[in-house]
Amino acid sequence: GQNIDQPTEMTATEGAIVQINCTYQTSGFNGLFWYQQHAGEAPTFLSYNVLDGLEEKGRFSSFLSRSKGYSYLLLKELQMKDSASYLCAVRHNTNAGKSTFGDGTTLTVKP
Amino acid sequence: DAEITQSPRHKITETGRQVTLACHQTWNHNNMFWYRQDLGHGLRLIHYSYGVQDTNKGEVSDGYSVSRSNTEDLPLTLESAASSQTSVYFCASSTAPGNLGGRGNEQFFGPGTRLTVL
Numbered sequence: 001g002q003n004i005d006q007p008t009e010m011t012a013t014e015g016a017i018v019q020i021n022c023t024y025q026t027s028g029f030n031g032l033f034w035y036q037q038h039a040g041e042a043p044t045f046l047s048y049n050v051l052d053g054l055e056e057k058g059r060f061s062s063f064l065s066r067s068k069g070y071s072y073l074l075l076k077e078l079q080m081k082d083s084a085s086y087l088c089a090v091r092h093n094t095n096a097g098k099s100t101f102g103d104g105t106t107l108t109v110k111p
Numbered sequence: 112d113a114e115i116t117q118s119p120r121h122k123i124t125e126t127g128r129q130v131t132l133a134c135h136q137t138w139n140h141n142n143m144f145w146y147r148q149d150l151g152h153g154l155r156l157i158h159y160s161y162g163v164q165d166t167n168k169g170e171v172s173d174g175y176s177v178s179r180s181n182t183e184d185l186p187l188t189l190e191s192a193a194s195s196q197t198s199v200y201f202c203a204s205s206t207a208p209g210n211l212g213g214r215g216n217e218q219f220f221g222p223g224t225r226l227t228v229l
Binding site for chain 1: 142144159169201216221
């Protein structure tokens with residue numbers, strides 16, 4: 001099975017940098033996703049990591065360490081619109097069509 | 112543009128009634144998924160399908176069923192609605208595994224259906 005842990009809530013200031021961590025324990029691993037979900041809306045894709053290291057996409061970066069079962073999402077130059085829930089999801093190895101989601105981290109950006 | 116839609120967006124029903132939530136995608140994706148999302152929980156998988164006539168149970172499948180008669184649609188049926196099934200339901204779709212480059216077959220989500228069972 002899969003066990004995914006993320007902090008429940010985080011608060012940061014506009015213009016700052018915030019790191020959202022995700023740890024996972026899994027019987028099979030085939031990649032890790034980060035999704036963003038604004039209140040009352042559907043999740044949308046942010047990033048995907050399958051190899052160790054850092055993937056950078058503009059203000060957002062995602063890091064993966066498979067040996068440690070650890071990932072983080074780094075948000076730079078925070079904007080008010082970044083206030084949202086961030087979901088970590090692990091794709092299965094033997095059943096690679098589906099993913100298991102963590103409970104999400106609610107980020108509040110304050111002026 | 113391709114999209115994934117859900118209907119209705121809001122539904123109020125009574126305990127014991129049968130309810131069907133529709134999901135329709137024009138991405139031509141093989142994979143389709145149904146999740147429920149409750150406060151304090153992430154997305155929990157109810158059922159999923161990897162193609163026409165294929166359906167599989169997820170982690171919270173009791174009281175729910177799905178059928179896949181074509182590529183575009185995966186309706187979710189609550190056989191006898193219970194108050195514990197009050198939730199927001201999301202449908203999602205993705206391409207089949209095999210294309211592991213780039214975005215990793217990420218899931219595209221519908222707008223959600225808010226279901227209240229009284």
